[in-house]
Amino acid sequence: MRDLRKEFHVRPVAREIVGEESSGQRIDNFLMRHLKGVPKSHIYQLLHSGQVRLNSRRVGADQALRPGDVVRIPPVRMAGDGAVSRRSIDRSAFVAFRVVYEDRALLAIDKPAGLAVHGGSGLSFGVIEQLRAQHPDWKFLELVHRLDRETSGILLLAKSRGPLVELHRQFRVGSVGKYYMALVRGKWRNIRQSVKLPLGRYLTSSGERRVAVVAPDRGDLPGKMAAHTVFTLRGVHGGFSLLEAELKTGRTHQIRVHLAHLGFPIAGDDKYGDFAWNRQLARSGEPPRLGRMFLHALRLDVTHPVTGRRLLLETPLAGELQEFLDGLDRA
Incomplete structure (x- = not known):
């Protein structure tokens, strides 16, 4: 008879390198994201006992992280399917x-x-x-x-x-050029517009992490981060505007939150967009339905870390996004 008791496995030691999207985040919250299902009490015990290390040093639970930091996460007993080995994917x-x-x-x-x-x-x-x-x-x-x-x-x-x-x-x-394409509802007014609106994290009633624009006078709000996006109008398609978004900073959901706050939600955005409108876009018919968010990482402009030469990486719009645009133009 199959044993129906909870199955566990041990997640091996890991070293996670902090990315820009986690800049300013507390290490306890960082660990909760990487150790989903592990009780908070155990995460704090790992921190207090020194088993978690930041850049090879012991730190407190309220330590803020910086991009490039290395977090050592010790072996942890976890329930269900957790760490994936290289051989486990068919x-x-x-x-x-x-x-x-x-x-x-x-x-x-x-x-x-x-x-x-x-x-x-x-x-x-x-x-x-x-x-x-x-x-x-x-x-x-x-x-x-x-x-x-x-x-x-x-x-x-x-x-x-x-x-x-x-x-x-x-x-x-900030020496990397980061450019995205987004399709929004409405007629964008300016050919080029710089948006500087600070962002802060919060939890929904269901415990989901979200981001929102923070009023300028709320300097005491924990986690408040400067955020700067430059939008360039690339085309008008019916009642939609196609924007190129250049990220001057790299905050979580930055483009999505800036646009939603300005009254131009991204088509298909299921977190910050117009949900009723998204349902209409997902229906079959002409123009073709849009079953995803219209946000595409178009281009990265970086300096090659070995040769020192400038490297421009670019990819065209995903096929389903281009088809949706073409359908709007035919309508």
């Missing part, structure tokens, strides 16, 4: 990623929408687990930055620690 489940650029130091792929960059939150395999399983001979592979699950486009990874640290430095000091 070859038939492999995703065929389109490679935009590759050399001995870097890998840039065109990430499809609907695939998380990391496994977890009920998702068995993310991009990084997929790529590690597809290339078991690679000794090192880490994400340089992150994209939301429903965002498609350029995703950059490093094949060794030196390039990873240097690219994190470039993201941290």
